[in-house]
Amino acid sequence: MKIQDLHTSAIIVEAAKDNVAVAKRLIQKESSFSYDNSTIVLLENIGIGERFAIDTIPAGSAVVQFGYPFGTSTGIKLGERISSANVVSQLPSHTRKRTKPPVLQLQPEYEKLTFNGYLRSNGSCGTRNYYLIIPTSMCASATAALIAEKFSGDFPGVDGVLALPTTEGCGCAGGLQIERYLTVIRNFVLHPNVAGVLLVDLGCEQTNAASVRCFFDNTGLGARTDLLIDWLTIQREGGVSKTVHAAKLLIAERLVSLSSMKRSECPISQLIIGTECGASDAFSGISANRVIGNAVDKVIYGGGSAIMSEIPEMRGAEPFLLPRMRDRKTIDKFMHIMRWYERLTHRLGYVMDDNLVPENRAGGLFNPYIKSLGAVMKGGTTPIEGVVEYGEAICGKGLHVMQGPGNDLESVTGLSASGSNIICFSTGRGTVTGSAIVPVIKISSTSELFERMSKDIDFDAGMVLCSQDVKMVVQNLGSLMLEKIIAVASGERTCAEQNHQRQFQVWTAGKLSL
Numbered sequence: 001m002k003i004q005d006l007h008t009s010a011i012i013v014e015a016a017k018d019n020v021a022v023a024k025r026l027i028q029k030e031s032s033f034s035y036d037n038s039t040i041v042l043l044e045n046i047g048i049g050e051r052f053a054i055d056t057i058p059a060g061s062a063v064v065q066f067g068y069p070f071g072t073s074t075g076i077k078l079g080e081r082i083s084s085a086n087v088v089s090q091l092p093s094h095t096r097k098r099t100k101p102p103v104l105q106l107q108p109e110y111e112k113l114t115f116n117g118y119l120r121s122n123g124s125c126g127t128r129n130y131y132l133i134i135p136t137s138m139c140a141s142a143t144a145a146l147i148a149e150k151f152s153g154d155f156p157g158v159d160g161v162l163a164l165p166t167t168e169g170c171g172c173a174g175g176l177q178i179e180r181y182l183t184v185i186r187n188f189v190l191h192p193n194v195a196g197v198l199l200v201d202l203g204c205e206q207t208n209a210a211s212v213r214c215f216f217d218n219t220g221l222g223a224r225t226d227l228l229i230d231w232l233t234i235q236r237e238g239g240v241s242k243t244v245h246a247a248k249l250l251i252a253e254r255l256v257s258l259s260s261m262k263r264s265e266c267p268i269s270q271l272i273i274g275t276e277c278g279a280s281d282a283f284s285g286i287s288a289n290r291v292i293g294n295a296v297d298k299v300i301y302g303g304g305s306a307i308m309s310e311i312p313e314m315r316g317a318e319p320f321l322l323p324r325m326r327d328r329k330t331i332d333k334f335m336h337i338m339r340w341y342e343r344l345t346h347r348l349g350y351v352m353d354d355n356l357v358p359e360n361r362a363g364g365l366f367n368p369y370i371k372s373l374g375a376v377m378k379g380g381t382t383p384i385e386g387v388v389e390y391g392e393a394i395c396g397k398g399l400h401v402m403q404g405p406g407n408d409l410e411s412v413t414g415l416s417a418s419g420s421n422i423i424c425f426s427t428g429r430g431t432v433t434g435s436a437i438v439p440v441i442k443i444s445s446t447s448e449l450f451e452r453m454s455k456d457i458d459f460d461a462g463m464v465l466c467s468q469d470v471k472m473v474v475q476n477l478g479s480l481m482l483e484k485i486i487a488v489a490s491g492e493r494t495c496a497e498q499n500h501q502r503q504f505q506v507w508t509a510g511k512l513s514l
Contacts, residue, residue: 006033006040007468012054013286014067020051020082022065022282024465043079049282051082063087066285066377068320070369089367091316102324102383104398110268110302113482116490117266117421118192122223125270126192127421127489128159129261130437131254133247134185136212137169139202143240147200147247157261158195161251164188164436164504170205177509178206182215184391184506187417189229190221193437195261196228196254198247203235228254263491269303269397271489274420274438275378277310278408281428282365283445285374287464287474288426292443293380294478295424295485296399300382305397307388307418308379309404309411311341316369317376321401325384333387337403344510378426390507391417405513408433409505412440422489424481432456434501439494441484456495459484 006012009031010021021035027046032039035054046052051065057076062069071087080086118126131151135144144163151161168181189197201209209231221227230250237243273296277284296306314321315338325331345351365371385398391414394400404414408431415423416438423438425431428445430453444450447462459481467473488494507513 003032003034003039006035006054009033010052011286011465011470013065013470017064017067019053019055019057019064021054022286023048023050023052041079042081043077044081046081051282053078053080053082062092065370066320066373068317068373070316070373071367084366087367089369091369101326104300104383106303107301110298113268113302113486114265115268115271115486116263117270118195118261119264119266120192120224121226123270124192125266125421126194127271127439127491128193128437129157129195129258130159130193131161131196131198131251131258132188132194132437133161133163133198133200133251134188135164135166135169136185136199136201136207136209137205138167139170139205140200140234141165141167143234143243144200146240146244147198147251150244150248151251151255155255156259158255158258161255162436162502166504166506168506168508169207172206172508174206179215180390180509181506182207182212183219183389184413184417185212186216186219186221187391187393187419188437189216189227190224190393191416191419191437192421194227195258196230198230198232198251198254200232200234200243200247203233209233228257230254267303268299268486270421271299271304271485272394272419272421273299273304273306273485274412274415274418274423275306275308276408276411276415276423276425276440277313277375277378277427278425278431278433279427279429280365280371280374281445283462283465284426284428285371285377286445286470288428288443288445288461289374289377290474291459291461291464291477291481292378292424292426294474295481296378297380297382298478298482299485300380300398303397305394305419306379306399307394307402307415307420308376308399309402309415310375310406311337311401311403313368313372313375313406314338314401315341316372320373320376321379321384324382326386330384330387334384334401337387340403378424388418390414393417393419405507407505407507407513409503410507410513412438412503413505414507422485424485426461427457430456432496432499432501433503434494434496434499436502436504439488440496440501441488441494442496443481456499458488458495 023046057073059075063071133144135141148163387401423440434440443459444457450460
């Protein structure tokens with residue numbers, strides 16, 4: 001059989017470190033490939049997205065992709081398919097070795113970049129300009145939605161009048177659950193993508209107007225002196241119809257005030273990129289997530305920020321993440337939230353491997369650690385400056401980690417509350433999730449997905465899979481991704497926005513979401 005160049009049929013992410021390759025197409029048993037001055041003969045059929053050994057991997061040795069282990073070999077021959085049959089989901093112990101904190105060097109070529117955004121009184125910059133109708137509880141959610149229906153048209157200076165229906169705010173224990181919900185609400189009110197807010201409460205719920213005002217007073221609304229905030233209580237107004245009528249008059253007046261708002265030049269340092277992945281496949285970490293990570297690096301080199309979450313999808317990626325953390329406090333907080341997830345999962349009788357859904361496995365991700373390594377690629381390579389709780393606003397520039405689940409809707413809501421004004425969302429199998437107030441850029445792992453879901457995907461990272469020089473293509477696509485980010489930040493609408501995908505779902509405290 002003819003000996004082929006391995007790169008025509010498979011991809012190796014870190015050539016100097018990896019001992020596996022990922023098939024880009026269906027490869028027949030006994031196919032022969034040349035690689036690194038040797039010949040690889042496949043011992044079995046290899047499906048798209050499946051891995052095979054490019055070296056003999058003795059029993060007890062690490063199986064490696066992205067330059068990091070994702071399992072332990074039970075004894076794998078050269079050319080053998082990599083699967084749960086010959087890989088134990090067990091990682092070698094790792095120790096953190098670092099004598100000094102990582103250094104971030106800003107780069108002038110990125111520092112000089114700008115976008116056209118909405119400059120706020122506290123110095124932040126919005127990428128959109130929304131008027132929000134926020135119910136303070138589930139009891140007022142339907143009424144808030146009715147109010148928003150009265151404003152379905154286009155309004156000068158405003159990107160939309162939106163309601164945020166919720167299932168939270170009452171009928172639950174107080175304490176952390178209420179505090180988390182109110183933190184998210186407050187940070188949506190303060191978000192630079194928001195110009196005005198009408199808060200609507202029923203009147204007797206745990207999170208009624210008095211309670212929310214008290215929370216806002218105690219935690220502060222920052223320096224958003226430009227923010228228009230109004231309140232209506234359904235019981236006080238005399239019911240739903242009277243509340244809707246009052247809201248209609250009030251909002252119409254506010255929209256006149258907002259109509260003069262214009263975009264102006266803002267530095268790239270005001271961008272905060274939220275990163276997310278959903279419906280991942282074997283190529284998500286190789287192509288889409290690495291392109292996102294490269295673009296995130298460039299934003300941070302320009303003085304900007306980024307947020308990475310989905311804590312269950314970081315388990316097993318500690319050797320990649322811990323050496324990048326700024327200090328012991330950051331490391332300790334990260335390990336605390338990792339252990340919190342593990343304890344909660346165990347207490348409820350589940351396992352964190354449940355994060356690996358059937359479609360992930362069908363897409364080539366057969367164990368949680370290979371999924372995690374691919375997932376964290378979207379955080380790039382810069383130092384990790386801090387760790388924040390779910391929906392808590394980040395403090396300072398650079399890359400941060402947010403406590404949060406892999407659940408797309410809950411994660412995207414948390415990223416928005418933590419300050420993201422753009423979200424880069426990778427997908428391998430295809431997903432349509434958006435955000436209520438933040439533009440979501442969808443990035444496909446393959447060109448096939450990009451073409452099949454062309455009305456839902458904004459950027460094709462599949463070209464990474466067509467090149468022998470993976471790092472160079474990632475670098476080039478990262479530059480194009482940065483251009484896309486700037487265009488969207490300046491007003492270009494994403495597919496999710498055009499399709500009216502405006503999800504809002506708060507992660508309830510104590511709920512196990514993987």
